[in-house]
Amino acid sequence: MNPLINLAGIPGTIAPEATRIRWIRFGDRQDPLTGAVTRCYEALVADGRLVALLSQDLVPDGTPEGKRLWHLSVSHRDQHNRPDRVPSWDELKHAMYRLVQADVPMILIFPRRSTPADQYVDVNPTTLHLWESTEPVDQ
Numbered sequence: 001m002n003p004l005i006n007l008a009g010i011p012g013t014i015a016p017e018a019t020r021i022r023w024i025r026f027g028d029r030q031d032p033l034t035g036a037v038t039r040c041y042e043a044l045v046a047d048g049r050l051v052a053l054l055s056q057d058l059v060p061d062g063t064p065e066g067k068r069l070w071h072l073s074v075s076h077r078d079q080h081n082r083p084d085r086v087p088s089w090d091e092l093k094h095a096m097y098r099l100v101q102a103d104v105p106m107i108l109i110f111p112r113r114s115t116p117a118d119q120y121v122d123v124n125p126t127t128l129h130l131w132e133s134t135e136p137v138d139q
Helices: 016-020 089-099
Strands: 005-007 010-014 024-030 037-045 048-058 068-077 127-132
Touching (some): 010 089
Antiparallel strands (some): 024 037
């Protein structure tokens, strides 16, 4: 028996434990400078909880003036609310397809090797970030 299954609305296959994820919106945050609203979600999983933050952020380079791109960050916290591991691929995939509006292509970005160390900010090493792509990615 295949341990991976197809979940309605999520392309491809996904692990059975990921099908049990239920995202609960627990509030919003508004940036006082930009007015951008961040939607805050959490989901209980076997070894703790997932936290997802979804916003439309201004991106300074490579986008039209004032263009906001979807940004999804997902992290995991243990039973004591401490960051302890990176979310699994299926957890990240579930968050993307359940929390981001339909038909928004999202990408995981790794900076160039030439990026100066002081510009590569790893505030929370157990958080993964997806960004809306400004280029077609699935055509």
